[in-house]
Amino acid sequence: MSTAANEETRSRGKAPAGERVADWADGRLGIYALAKSNMRKIFPDHWSFMLGEVCLYSFLIIILTGVYLTLFFHPSMNEVEYHGSYVPLQGQLMSEAFSSTLHISFDVRGGLLVRQIHHWAALIFLAGMFVHMMRVFFTGAFRKPREINWLFGFLLFVLGMFTGFTGYSLPDDLLSGTGVRFMEGAVLSVPIVGTYLSFFLFGGQFPGHDFVARFYSIHILLLPGIMLGLVVGHLILVIYHKHTQFAGPGKSEKNVVGMPLLPVYAAKAGGFFFLVFGVIAAISAIAQINPIWAMGPYRPDQVSTGAQPDWYMGFSEGLIRFMPGWEINFWGHTLVLGVFIPLVIFPLVLVAIAVYPFIESWVTGDKSEHHILDRPRNAPTRTGLGVAWMTVYLTLLIGGGNDLWATHFHLSINAVTWFVRIFVFVGPVLAFLITKRICLGLQRRDRDKVLHGRETGIIKRLPHGEFIEVHEPLSQEQLHTLTAHHQYEPAEIGPLVDENGVERKVAGTQKLRAKLSDALYGEDSQIPKPTVEEYKEITSGHGHH
């Protein structure tokens, strides 16, 4: 016993320094148990699986640059006279927030670069989350066991929007101040409590002296704190669930095929952080963003045309721009529907996409885990709904920039607004129908490929004069990949009268469920994939072409 123990201590004593440090840490943190399951964790290779990394890294970049900016920014609305180096504003009255942002931009060396990196990274962060969310949606990666992670991601997107908006408002320039004024108007439109909410938010009447300081603590502490927690949770779940993968040879629901974390993904993912940072830094060297000096300090009686929020709030701007001016007055009260309806639709647009996974899983009643991704064509109704949602979102985004569409395409702003008013209802229906049709067409093509092989483009003339195109049979890899998807059959309510002739009552929700199931998986919503029998019948001996 004692010799064995001695041997162990001796071998540890001889171990290289790195191992000894690791031993020390393991004795206190238990890192070996953690590393055992994770050091050679497998990640599949696909460019679209890196969209989430774009978000993660731009988030880190935002935090790094944001901390730097806090060293110089003064979140105060005290009025000061500007005497910095930007000549066209010298002697002007402005808030300290605005003048310190000018100071960062013109007098702190590299300050402008960090400001621009911070802002560009924010726009890219939100754009990355949007594309990442769409990737997850269209490939069905939100299915069990990943529903909660879908919600984490969705929350990150929504919180990212508000963190962005509060940050955009901090410099107290004429553009962002106009945005804050809009926000005040929107809060005022809330029935019963709106006026009180507005007074509590702004510390009295708009603009007051408080909102920059309050937005500051929300922007740098409250929201990013919550987001950081969600990001950590999101990542832990990604590692715990292991990554999804596309169907292919060697891949199944029970495995994950790819490269190990150490060394390949440590290098690729670690390297990707530097690549993202490098690209954003280069963009910030080349392209100017939010030139607050050109906009001037905020004054509630001044405005510029082209007053828009950053892109991620653009769809809410579209909502507010296309509304008719409805207002109801009764019993000494005003219901400002023209502002309040968009305020209500705003979260509903977002929630619509967030709840879809739960509706789908309720309709299918599917309790099994899904780790093989769907090709969007193999879920035509889901894909159609996703594209319809994106159409609504994009139409509203166009509506949010209707004045620029008008000036740059020589249109009437009223015509653009009317187009948005109509297309926001018609567009998604068209998009749904067209997308579904395309998906079904692609499914049909896949089916033909499996049954008849690949069209080679070689034309052959048969002895009796007929021309045919030579079809090349698919390899087993391709046959498997094209038939690997699961096809649901629509739910049936079952006989309404049981064997004893007693009528069965079926709840309305179940009837709805059967209807939805038919819409998702009925005859018109998917092309049955070829069965083994069909394949054998065609391939055996008939000399198909």
Place this chain on the structure above:
Amino acid sequence: MKKLSARRRHPLAAVVVLLLALAATGGLYSAFAPASKAQADETAQSLTIEQGKKLYEVGCASCHGTGGQGSSDGPSLVGVGAAAVDFQVGTGRMPAASSQGAQVPRKKPTYTQPQIDMLAAYIASLGAGPEVPTKEQYGPEGADIAAGGELFRTNCAQCHNFTGKGGALTDGKYAPTLEGVDPKHIYEAMQTGPQNMPSFPDTTMTEKNKKDIIAYLNAVDGSGTENPGGLELGGLGPVTEGLFAWIFGLGALIAVAVWVAARTAKAKKS
């Protein structure tokens, strides 16, 4: 000499002589013409008005009426002043195409500056109105750029954008970009309020105010204006920034991601 006389009867000789004669006349005219300016101002003025009237009758009268009284196709020009003419014709807006859209666009001027001056003199003779500003009025000397910025944001930015990039008005009308517009024309536009633009007469916006505004505009939207951060992206604010972030920002990162995830070239199978 012999050679010359020998060719005197050449068929082309007449042409050569004619050309020489023309050149000589032109040279003489250009040599003596400035001298005629020394004549009395009064006569020159009435001569200019007379010439302006002729130009007017050819180019403008069909819409604005033979005496500038206006018609169903164009407003009365009595009392609009020389500044309005100098602006409208000098920016090429007038003469307008017969079938105009929501508003008459700026285009290459049809008349030369001396012709515009004649037209302006004629219209000014119909009724008193703002005069064409002088260089001292719109030049940068003695202007307060920062004050001009505040004035610009109060009076101009709502239509023309923070730095004068222009913007939309109702039913297809628009406030045009102020980039590359002659300061004189900007001054005249403020004085006279062309088309749907309101006027900012000296009684409510002083000459100094206008000078400041023009100086500010030159500082933030001039040919030498610095955009410290790089590409201005049209100076239109978050919409173009968002487009840039999507197309070039996310686009570049996705291109990089495709490279990171792509398979490395395989050795040829032997």
Place this chain on the structure above:
Amino acid sequence: MSSQDIPDENLPAEQEAAHGAVGVADEKNPFANPGLPPHEHRIQDTDERAAKRSERVVALLFTVSMLATVAFIAAYVAIPSDKSIFVFPIGHLSALNFALGLTLGTALFCIGAGAVHWARTLMSDVEITDERHPIAAPADVRAKVIADFKQGAKESAIGRRGLIRTTMFGALTLVPLAGVVLLRDLGPLPGTSLRHTLWSKGKLLVNMNTNEPLRPEDVAVGSLTFAKPEGLEETDEEFQTEIAKAALMIVRLQPDNIKDKRELEWSHEGIVAYSKICTHVGCPISLYEQQTHHVLCPCHQSTFDLSDGARVIFGPAGHALPQLRIGVNDEGYLEALGDFEEPVGPAFWERG
């Protein structure tokens, strides 16, 4: 699920799972999963010279990064922050920002590119298969956890001692109220503050541009002027809050162009004064078209007709712009004849 509803076997999920185990195609299943294709070597795996080349490329990228960082520091030290340069096709820009951004971008990008190139060409690219395990715990674990929980709940007696349970939930529900109450001083109560502005009878209309009171003869037909109430200065503590309500837009119309009777009554010789604050969400509306007499809001395109009581003719605003009744005092200056008769700016619940 209750028996009256869709029987489980009729639900889509109960169809067989599509993915068979890895196997070779045979008579029975020509679509079977053939398993991972055999690994193919990269050029770098078979050719040591190619591998050496890759190594040099990676090292070169890392070296470029080091040089770029040195250049970054040099640029920081050497380039003054107000130096402007012309770069085609970007235009005039800050030399410092351009230099710092490009060197930092290069320094970072080259680290990333080096690491990725290393991973792609020199690290093993043999695909590895990892087994997945069900996320849900096996039945025995589940049974143990449930039993433990029940045991714990039983030992706490929370189910049995209802008084404790009720009072505990009561205390936990009430205690956050302390936090809510603390938020009360975030702002004062609205009261009637949104109904009043600085305007009152006899206050002169002061031109924003000149800071001088306006006379009727100053205001020409077709012109646009902005005004503030006499006595309000930009240096005032509450300037922003007051101007946010009091900002005024003054235009002169031909009196016979004014269609609205009250508008004509409240005007002076065709001079009308309207609130500059949009009734939609409060943008300073002032895109005045002098020929159509329309004002457009640049934020959400609400359009008002100033010749017809500033009624809304397009866009999301719900009611007309408030008009200020004006007249002329003994000295010939324009003056207000009172405050606005209705609240200016965006509508709110108590507006009525």
